[in-house]
Amino acid sequence: MRFTVGASALALACALALTPAWAADPIKIGLTGPYTGGSSSMGVSMRDGAKLAAAEINKAGGVLGRPIQLVERDDEAKNEVGAQVAQELISKEKVVATVGFINTGVALAAQRFYQEAEIPVFNNVATGTIITNQFKEPDYDANYVFRNSAYDVLQAGLMVDEALAQGHKKIAVLADSTNYGQLGREDIEKYLASKGVKPVAVEKFNIKDVDMTAQLLKAQQAGAEVILAYGIGPELAQISNGMAKLGWKVPMITSWPSSMQSFIDIAGANGNGVIMPQTFIEDQTLPKRKAFLENYYKTYGVTKIPTPVAGAQGYDSIFLLAAAIKQAGSTDGAKIRTALENLNEKVEGVVTTYDKPFTAKDHNAISRNMVVFGKVQDGKIVYAKPEDAKNAGIVRLKEKTSN
């Protein structure tokens, strides 16, 4: 014990002595997501988007006169690795905030460490509705979890409304057996119930499932006119391929990950026409989006962002955080959180222009009106609806009361 006290006193002394040298030291921001594995196309797009944002900010002089330094860590989409990474970023790297998380399970396992350390954590891709409610008032004094992705309740509602708007009464729900799929399925079923509709079939599939015949035949026999599928790219693609095999063609509406490159590659032509909620479509209508896309393509030598939504949200998350740090005038976690909840500056991102995106009660920057339907068409994600394509140049602002 004495040793610990002595050691911390020494550390403190060193820290004090070194403080002047830190003046131009970088502001460390954690950047965590799956950069390898089945969801890596989302993780890598998110990371690359965030890196572009940091580079732009640093080029313009940084924040509080200090450059932003991103500390990248691969969570491998594994809950336990995510928790380890969180502890490492907090205790060893001493980040002032962290952005990332693709997988709902990882976010739930990791973000409690940030909450305890009073460090803001910014979900830019993970969609589980529970994520921003995990440390909600009144159980907790302050919630350090923020998000700028379209959460599941929004997506489920949009998917159901779209199916009903297309005039389908018989709806089949297919969901993977992970946290993500099953939480999404619950949201869909709840929303359907609120509309007085009972799905004709609710089926489950596992990650890496080879054959979807049983699930699809059940939906077909139940007379389903539309399939709502909640899962990630590879398995959603297997559903598309399975439908083609059975020679059964009904509209398929999925959660957002059918915009992943893996869906496009694996489903090929069978994936054409699948629609999914998106916050961002690769179009160059607005100068900000055009600049972002051109920069992304040039920097990473690609002609398409592997998962455009993840890239755009990753990019925006860094700008939101930077604006909050600037407003807080400090890297203190509590001050950054307060600044995020009362952001004065309008932040122009590529998804939208964020005008007071968060309040003390609402930690979701995306509202329902900001989400459009994308459609898979010959290897690209395009606007599913002509009116959305026509209005692409209009920035969809957050509706204050919607969340």
Added chain:
Amino acid sequence: MAILLQLIASGVAVGMIYAAIAFGYQLTFATSKTLNFGQGEALALGALFGLTLVPFTGYWLMIPLVLVFGFALGAVVERLGVRPAVKIKSEYGWIMATIALGIIFKNVAENVWGRDDLKFPSPLPETAIQVAGVRILPMELLIVAGALLMMLAVEIFNRKSIWGKAVVATSNDIDAAGLMGINTQRVITLSYSISAMTAAFAGVLVAPVTLTGATMGAVLALKAFAVAIIGGLESGLGVIVGGLILGVAETLTGFYISTGYKDVPGLILLLVVLSIRPVGLFGKAVIKKV
């Protein structure tokens, strides 16, 4: 009726995938009473290696190269993982060693080919054909035919060639075979090589309908292990029957009971077989004298 036939057809296709992998377990168990627990990784390596070759050679020319690759891989596994354990008469050493090698192979594959699930170009058209009201992919037919052909080829090799006869002799009684002048150590190496070769072949066979990646073999190899236990670890016919039973049970349960319980009947069957006939449906009961 059409539905039932469709479910059975899909079940048979999946079941033959399991059987093709389970066949590899059976080969090494017959000679050395050991298994390669890295069979799933051998499958993944075979498929990934094939995927790399396809752009240069095309699908059909790639197959012999993958077979050679699998053959060499099996020899490496036997040398590094199994022989030391068998030499010191360790009962369990080979289990840890083959699992460890499997993990190493998986990590190597992840480093070389990345961890994304990749699309394996299909050599046959990807539109289903209709046979008697049942829709089936040409690739699924190829899997069934290819797996059966592979097993047939190995059986013929075992029965007709001198090396094959040595394999059979070693399977029957390793000590007697040794006394008769058969180099049983080499025979065991050979059986591992053939086993990994079948796994690599199964890999390129199933890759066009499954996804290709370092972890593609994990679930398949586990199911195949259940198949090998159900069918009997010593019987080639057993793994085919076991594979078909498991595959069809999965699709039928998925449809008639619930897709959430798809994997349950296979496991129940496994427990039932283990408690009633521990050697498997087609296994030979051997009394072990101590």
